[in-house]
Amino acid sequence: MVIDTENPGFLRRVLQHTWIDIVSQVRGEDASPLSHGEAQLWTLILASRHVPYRLHQWPKAEGGGYAVQVQQWFLARAVDEITLYYEENQPDWRGVNLVDLRPVSGVEPTLLGLSLLIVFFWVYNRTFPGWGLYPERWLKLGSADAWAILSGEWWRLATALTLHADGPHVVGNAVIGGVFIWLTSRRIGSGLAWFLTLLAGMIGNLFNSMALGVHHNSIGFSTATFGAAGVLAAISPFGVGGGLHGRGHGSVLRRFLGFVRSALVPFGAGLGLLAMLGAGEETDLSAHAFGFVAGLGLGCTVGFLTTRFGLPGKSLGAWLYLAALAMPVLAWVWGWVV
Numbered sequence: 001m002v003i004d005t006e007n008p009g010f011l012r013r014v015l016q017h018t019w020i021d022i023v024s025q026v027r028g029e030d031a032s033p034l035s036h037g038e039a040q041l042w043t044l045i046l047a048s049r050h051v052p053y054r055l056h057q058w059p060k061a062e063g064g065g066y067a068v069q070v071q072q073w074f075l076a077r078a079v080d081e082i083t084l085y086y087e088e089n090q091p092d093w094r095g096v097n098l099v100d101l102r103p104v105s106g107v108e109p110t111l112l113g114l115s116l117l118i119v120f121f122w123v124y125n126r127t128f129p130g131w132g133l134y135p136e137r138w139l140k141l142g143s144a145d146a147w148a149i150l151s152g153e154w155w156r157l158a159t160a161l162t163l164h165a166d167g168p169h170v171v172g173n174a175v176i177g178g179v180f181i182w183l184t185s186r187r188i189g190s191g192l193a194w195f196l197t198l199l200a201g202m203i204g205n206l207f208n209s210m211a212l213g214v215h216h217n218s219i220g221f222s223t224a225t226f227g228a229a230g231v232l233a234a235i236s237p238f239g240v241g242g243g244l245h246g247r248g249h250g251s252v253l254r255r256f257l258g259f260v261r262s263a264l265v266p267f268g269a270g271l272g273l274l275a276m277l278g279a280g281e282e283t284d285l286s287a288h289a290f291g292f293v294a295g296l297g298l299g300c301t302v303g304f305l306t307t308r309f310g311l312p313g314k315s316l317g318a319w320l321y322l323a324a325l326a327m328p329v330l331a332w333v334w335g336w337v338v
Contacts, residue, residue: 019054019069025079033058033065042068042082049081104311109190109321110182114174116325117221120162121170139163139219141335144287146209146216155338157202158331163219170221177225184232188302191320192312193231196298198324200227203298204291212286223291230295231302238303 142159164170201224
């Protein structure tokens with residue numbers, strides 16, 4: 001097609017109205033119609049360069065979309081303006097580290113782990129006289145008895161997490177703990193999330209025994225639940241591939257201050273959760289607090305390491321998940337054998 005770019009006279013401007021869709025001129029003959037946002041952008045570009053145009057909307061029966069049309073003698077200029085805009089506004093992705101917001105893990109591993117916790121509660125509350133198994137014996141052998149723990153019965157740090165006073169106790173811990181473990185799993189994977197949750201619960205029981213002395217005794221998964229909340233609060237300001245090493249440019253001090261500011265919200269939310277759910281007449285507030293603090297420490301460590309080395313792969317994640325489930329099982333075996 002020959003484009004007439006000659007400056008037209010007055011009569012030609014008035015009497016000859018040949019409008020040409022510039023989409024095919026900019027993007028090729030097989031280009032699809034513009035979206036509403038693209039059409040608005042193109043008309044804004046042409047208006048800013050004083051190029052007359054008109055906007056045409058195609059019927060839905062013809063595929064929909066928009067066309068931006070100009071008169072024939074403005075065609076070359078309009079094409080040049082649109083092309084020049086895209087050439088000057090090409091995004092530069094060099095050095096940009098985009099955070100992958102897709103969930104790292106699904107909810108299935110969390111449901112399995114919590115289901116095992118509830119099933120175990122049902123099992124140890126049954127009486128098996130032929131085997132000499134009674135609920136009281138499980139509680140006596142596996143509770144977080146501070147005197148026994150400090151005397152060397154370390155298996156209690158894990159077994160106490162699997163014992164509960166009654167049905168509402170275990171269901172409440174499963175529901176609340178499930179939320180935090182699942183949210184943590186979405187960020188760092190189920191294997192690492194469950195491993196850190198159990199480890200934070202065990203560390204929390206240890207610190208609680210040391211702080212309250214030999215006369216203290218407790219049971220329940222809530223220490224691990226608040227450990228998961230602490231892990232989630234601690235890893236939130238890091239993000240996958242982010243953290244102190246991914247917070248833009250500038251001095252280390254400036255990036256560190258930015259990291260601290262981003263950590264205030266999740267840390268404050270965790271403290272609020274501890275205040276609302278961690279206290280009560282029959283709850284062990286100190287165990288909840290120590291579990292949360294242990295989770296914060298573990299979460300900060302993992303958050304820092306993931307910014308340098310990335311998250312565990314699927315194989316390592318699976319092994320971590322199996323290790324997390326095996327910890328209380330091996331602890332019970334140890335307790336019964338000893």
